[in-house]
Amino acid sequence: MTAVLPEVAVPVPASTARRIxxxxxxxxxxxxxxxxxxxxxxxxxxxxxxxxxxxxxxxxxxxxxxxxxxxxxxxxxxxxxxxxxxxxxxxxxxxxxxxxxxxxxxxxxxxxxxxxxxxxxxxxxxxxxxxxxxxxxxxxxxxxxxxxxxxxxxxxxxxxxxxxxxxxxxxxxxxxxxxxxxxxxxxxxxxxxxxxxxxxxxxxxxxxxxxxxxxxxxxxxxxxxxxxxxxxxxxxxxxxxxxxxxxxxxxxxxxxxxxxxxxxxxxxxxxxxxxxxxxxxxxxxxxxxxxxxxxxxxxxxxxxxxxxxxxxxxxxxxxxxxxxxxxxxxxxxxxxxxxxxxxxxxxxxxxxxxxxxxxxxxxxxxxxxxxxxxxxxxxxxxxxxxxxxxxxxxxxxxxxxxxxxxxxxxxxxxxxxxxxxxxxxxxxxxxxxxxxxxxxxxxxxxxxxxxxxxxxxxxxxxxxxxxxSPHSGAIPSVGPGRGFGGGFGAGGGGPFDTPTPKPALTALLSAHADDYTWVAATVGSTNAAGYQLATGAPVMAVGGFNGTDPAPTLQEFQKLVSDKKIHYFIHAVMMGNWRSETSGSREAADIASWVQSHFTAVPVAGVTVYDLTAPHS
Known part of the structure; x- marks a missing residue:
């Protein structure tokens, strides 16, 4: 191929320059x-x-x-x-x-x-x-x-x-x-x-x-x-x-x-x-x-x-x-x-x-x-x-x-x-x-x-x-009709798909919301996001995005529950075997197990909810 040659300046009439x-x-x-x-x-x-x-x-x-x-x-x-x-x-x-x-x-x-x-x-x-x-x-x-x-x-x-x-x-x-x-x-x-x-x-x-x-x-x-x-x-x-x-x-x-x-x-x-x-x-x-x-x-x-x-x-x-x-x-x-x-x-x-x-x-x-x-x-x-x-x-x-x-x-x-x-x-x-x-x-x-x-x-x-095309979730995709990020959860949502709670559940979470710091807690940030966007009130994302962050710890969560800071816990299914996950913290799994063993599960609009103000007697 030919090499670049030095450019020679060619005068351009003012009218032509304006048109260009x-x-x-x-x-x-x-x-x-x-x-x-x-x-x-x-x-x-x-x-x-x-x-x-x-x-x-x-x-x-x-x-x-x-x-x-x-x-x-x-x-x-x-x-x-x-x-x-x-x-x-x-x-x-x-x-x-x-x-x-x-x-x-x-x-x-x-x-x-x-x-x-x-x-x-x-x-x-x-x-x-x-x-x-x-x-x-x-x-x-x-x-x-x-x-x-x-x-x-x-x-x-x-x-x-x-x-x-x-x-x-x-x-x-x-x-x-x-x-x-x-x-x-x-x-x-x-x-x-x-x-x-x-x-x-x-x-x-x-x-x-x-x-x-x-x-x-x-x-x-x-x-x-x-x-x-x-x-x-x-x-x-x-x-x-x-x-x-x-x-x-x-x-x-x-x-x-x-x-x-x-x-x-x-x-x-x-x-x-x-x-x-x-x-x-x-x-x-x-x-x-x-x-x-x-x-x-x-x-x-x-x-x-x-x-x-x-x-x-x-x-x-x-x-x-x-x-x-x-x-x-x-x-x-x-x-x-x-x-x-x-x-x-x-x-x-x-x-x-x-x-x-x-x-x-x-x-x-x-x-x-x-x-x-x-x-x-x-x-x-x-x-x-x-x-x-x-x-x-x-x-x-x-x-x-x-x-x-x-x-x-x-x-x-x-x-x-x-x-x-x-x-x-x-x-x-x-x-x-x-x-x-x-x-x-x-x-x-x-x-x-x-x-x-x-x-x-x-x-x-x-x-x-x-x-x-509409797009939702954490992993959107291009093309016609391929806009959804695909979730792995059921009922309570999954790590890549934000749940949309039904009116009955939204009403339950919203009731007395001003009396609590968090109206609910659930494992995973995208799960929490769906309930928060629906209610307009804070929902705690236990374990962060993947449910693998040590925040809060079990002891910290128990203290928050004891102090009446959190009203409900919402069951969520995370991707794969998150309960036995070796990468990252198990605190979210331990919190979920503790809630299940100390509080009563109540189905609300297809989602399992635990009232953290009413432990087993």
């Missing part, structure tokens, strides 16, 4: 408006979505301590198993607009729109408006993005902050840039850590490599500014850890997801290295059993993210070859190192991680895929008269169309005609692209439009179907 600017702004407006419709339309269709986080938002919107720590309930028994940055934005939304599904989900939709906008401006600086428009459209139409930006998991804020950080890296690499751009990178990464802990750091090797290799500054300056970014990261993410560790434990909730009431343990263990090794004390391990290079294309994750993954890798490789002789500070190569490093490192980690890894996590790959495809396609298209570039571009279209047909076939009963249309259009577009350097400009433009349509039709249709 108007067209660019119009295209960006259409992109953002379309994204807004996709992410905001009928947003409340999913109800409380992930009830685990919605209950925490309910608590945080009514109690400042619960908001600060991310408590599961307003009485501050235990926190969620993440740092609470994403919850803070939802708490603010609920405080402004009141508690209902729309106000809980609104921040994530706005974060998605903002992420598309920031990706556009980042890619535009490196490869122009056409590449930026394609990159933004790919992000917006990725099914995992259409899922997460309409859901209340913390991945939405994580993705936005990482895209902002990548944009700041690009600005930091430019000639004459301020040292404050690397500080901004650190701040964005630090707050991304407060959204989803160590997952935020997967992009840091790419950030550092792009800056050190390509920044237009002497090496010493680059090193000092990188140190400044690291300091900003530590301060912007570490202040919260320090605050929680120094706060007296007796006056704050227990740190959910840890075994020793420690947010440092949570960050480094359950939400840190344990996700890589599978050694997560109190965790449930990786339930996908699909570790390996094919995981991202497999049955669990493929329809979430794989649609343009091979295309991104082809475009990344082609772009790096094309820029191999460019100056060290070339902006396009810097962007390729940045976004390509993000893509490769995150993809490898996701493919081989042995701990808990849900398919929707792959939304973190979507911005990098969009950027690599946008930049690479733009470069190859500009050089399409070179047969090698045309062949790479045609191969990208062909591979993408074939993969889309395969992924669509995994739910063959849904729009079966689309597979054939994508395959035929993709093959036809690939042939036209191969000879596009010899075609008239107008015909080549039609070929390009056909290629883009063929490549985006599959993920776009799947993204629309995802947005049109």
């Amino acid at each position: 600017a108007v067209r660019e702004r119009a295209a960006l407006a259409v992109l953002l408006a379309g994204t807004a419709v996709l992410y905001l339309w009928n947003l409340s269709i999913s109800g409380w979505a992930n009830g685990f986080y919605s209950a925490a938002v309910q608590a945080g919107a009514s109690d400042w301590t619960a908001m600060l720590f991310g408590s599961s309930d307003a009485a501050n028994a235990i926190t969620v198993d993440k740092t609470p940055a994403a919850l803070w934005l939802m708490d603010i939304s609920v405080r402004l607009f009141g508690l209902h599904p729309w106000s809980v989900l609104l921040p994530q939709a706005l974060e998605g729109i903002a992420a598309v906008g920031f990706l556009y401006v980042a890619v535009r600086r490196a490869a122009g408006p056409g590449a930026a428009l394609l990159a933004g459209a790919i992000l917006a139409l990725t099914p995992a993005a259409a899922l997460i930006f309409r859901f209340n998991n913390p991945d939405a804020l994580l993705v936005l902050l990482l895209v902002v950080g990548a944009y700041c890296v690009q600005r930091a690499c430019e000639p004459g840039s301020s040292r404050w751009w690397m500080v901004a990178v650190g701040v964005a990464a630090g707050f991304a850590f407060l959204a989803k802990m160590l997952q935020a750091f997967l992009v840091l090797p790419a950030f550092a490599a792009a800056y050190l290799i390509c920044a237009a500054a002497p090496l010493r300056t680059r090193l000092w500014r990188l140190v400044g970014g690291i300091v900003a990261l530590v301060l912007s993410g570490g202040w919260y850890l320090l605050l929680v560790e120094l706060w007296p434990s007796a006056s704050r909730p227990y740190i959910g997801g840890s075994q020793h009431d420690s947010i440092i343990e949570l960050a480094l263990g359950y939400n840190g290295l344990g996700r890589l090794t599978g050694d997560e004390v109190g965790g449930l391990g990786n339930m996908n059993h699909d570790v390996g290079w094919g995981r991202l294309l497999g049955s669990q994750m493929g329809t979430h993210i794989a649609w343009l993954l091979p295309a991104a890798l082809i475009c990344l490789g082609a772009g790096l070859v094309l820029t191999r002789r460019a100056p060290r500070t070339d902006a396009t190569r810097a962007a390729l190192i940045l976004w390509g490093g993000w893509l490769v490192v995150t993809a490898v980690v996701f493919s081989y991680a042995n701990g808990i890894l849900h398919p929707y996590y792959t939304v973190a790959l979507a911005p990098a895929i969009g950027a690599c495809v946008g930049i690479g396609v733009s470069m190859l298209w500009q050089r399409r008269s070179d047969l090698r570039c045309a062949t790479a571009l045609a191969g990208t279209v062909l591979v993408t169309a074939v993969l889309a047909a395969v992924l669509l076939g995994r739910q063959a009963e849904w729009m079966p005609w689309l597979r054939a249309v994508v395959a035929v259009a993709g093959i036809g577009a690939a042939v036209l692209i191969l000879v596009s350097g010899r075609l008239p400009r107008a015909v080549a433009g039609v070929a390009a439009a056909l290629a883009v349509t063929a490549c985006l039709a599959g993920p776009g249709a799947y993204a629309v179907a995802t947005a049109a």
